[in-house]
Amino acid sequence: MTIDETLLGEIRAAVADRREETVAFLSDIVAEPSLLGQEASAQDRIETEFRSLDLAIDRFEPDLEEIRTLPGFSPTVLDSYAGRENVVGLHTPSEPKGRSLILNGHIDVVPTGPESLWTTPPFQPTIRDGRVYGRGAGDMKSGIAAYCAAIHALRALGLQPAAPVFLQSVIEEECTGNGALSCLARGYKADAAVIPEPFDQSLLVGQLGVMWLTVRITGKPAHVLDTSAGINAIEAAYALFDALRGLEAEWNEPAHRHALYRDHVHPVNFNLGRIEGGDWASSVPCTAAVDIRVGFYPGMTLSAVKAALEGRIDQAVRERRELKGATVAVEYRGFQAEGCVMATDTPLMTTLSAAHQRIAGAPIATMASTATTDARFFEIYGGIPATCYGAVGGGYHGIDEWVSIDSMMQVAEVLALFVAEWCGLEQRP
Structure with a gap:
């Protein structure tokens, strides 16, 4: 569906109204040190947020025996997935009409390095100069905060997606990707997937293998x-x-x-x-x-x-x-x-690009990443068109990691508009 300028203005205002709550939510999850094997407390907070959106919750451990024979599996770094769960929030529309969507993000973060090198402790989120600082603030807890803000904004207008939407918070993106793979194995499929990785509001069109x-x-x-x-x-x-x-x-x-x-x-x-x-x-x-x-x-x-x-x-x-x-x-x-390439002429890419243009007032830039993301699972193994689009930040895997609050909120606006146009909208019951 096409969103007219009046509704677009209302969506943007609703996202702006979520700024304080979104920064607070991001700070909450940055404060949880979700290093490899220590993801549970952060996932608890994610589950709480998903419940506030009235989403059905599916929380599950990856089944190693189920996924180890699947294409895309990577040998595990830790020996067990016990107590290490993905969290999926499921939205089911009253009358499905639009195209379904996966909004995926990873909760795991990499080690901090010597904390003495940080201006403030890495798991003590700090706001200064319009940025949130802390390990995972950019990569990629800001993306989870942004897609939650987008759905919150639509709900504040009495609206919801007119198609199934699956909000995924997965583990192990930083070392195997088996968290995202286990979501595919569990049957989560959609017409498209967007991952708000912090790529400076550029559209991902390819990524290297690692x-x-x-x-x-x-x-x-x-x-x-x-x-x-x-x-x-x-x-x-x-x-x-x-x-x-x-x-x-x-x-x-x-x-x-x-x-x-x-x-x-x-x-x-x-x-x-x-x-x-x-x-x-x-x-x-x-x-x-x-x-x-x-x-x-x-x-x-x-x-x-x-x-x-x-x-x-x-x-x-x-x-x-x-x-x-x-x-x-x-x-x-x-x-x-494996590396992968995303076709730029798919409905996903053109719709997301158009949403960015309307919100940002400028054409979207494209990028081919020299790293990998979980987008490969959807593109290569799931038959699901996928891309990444997220906020502006820096210090990833380094010292004093940060994300721009203004950028994160603009990404939330773009995602809200994209969800409205991709999935369609219906009145909340």
């Missing part, structure tokens, strides 16, 4: 009085990653790039994210393990990426002095995420 691997190196211990008698596993680990850097450079060469990333400065990034090893300062370290994150283009298969990585590792073992005599084993745990 793979995590752990490389374990066993060298040879020795006394430091003769280090040449040993094989230093930590030095070997750095040499191995240096060899992988050569593959990263090749994938960034113009001839190898996917068209979406033709003009990007450096789209593919390999990251040495974690290292452990050794047991005594005066002993040549015998063991080391490194966790590595690898980016790759849409269209590259997981098997091809693994083959390229393992081939380069095998070559390094043969040729690099630091790896001579070492034993190397590769494990895959965490992200095994």
Whole structure:
């Protein structure tokens, strides 16, 4: 349906009236330290918010046995999903007429790093200069706050979507995506899905694939009085990653790039994210393990990426002095995420773009992300057109993470208008 200017003005005013409550809700969930395995208290607050919207609640743990054989599954980082639940709020219209919709967001956040580096504690949400600061404020609790504000605003006008809408708050977006996958496995399907990831109010049109691997190196211990008698596993680990850097450079060469990333400065990034090893300062370290994150283009298969990585590792073992005599084993745990491309001419993309244009007064920008999002599950495995569109922020995965309040509220306006046009509207009973 097309929303006239009078109703549009009422929707915008209703969203603006939710500003204080939306910031308070965002602050509440930022204050809950929903790190990996610690999501429950934040999900409790999400459930309360969903209930305030009169949504039916489905709260469930991912079923590992159910999802481990599904396309898109990533090997778990933690061994259990016990007590770690997704929360879905279900809206059912009185007389379904419009197109159904999933509004998805992730509740999990990454570690904070040293809290001493933060201006204020990371789980003590702070408002200054029109921003909310705190871990997860941008990525992506602001998105959950924005889509809740959008539905609240419609309700304040005595209206509700005239199609099924599923509000999803999922776990493990930051390491596997198995939370979103388990929603698909549970049967949640719709005509479109929108994820309000904080992409500076740009429209996501593509994303890289991401793979995590752990490389374990066993060298040879020795006394430091003769280090040449040993094989230093930590030095070997750095040499191995240096060899992988050569593959990263090749994938960034113009001839190898996917068209979406033709003009990007450096789209593919390999990251040495974690290292452990050794047991005594005066002993040549015998063991080391490194966790590595690898980016790759849409269209590259997981098997091809693994083959390229393992081939380069095998070559390094043969040729690099630091790896001579070492034993190397590769494990895959965490992200095994394919890249994907979103068609820009689908009704989802054109309707959301038009809603942004009407609210922001300017055409929407598009972006191809060098990271991954849960949009891949809907696009690749669910047959559901999907994209991301969220607020302006910064400091993601770093220090002093923040989100712009004005931007978050404008995203809520755009989402409210989009829901009205995509789903249609009916009077609340």
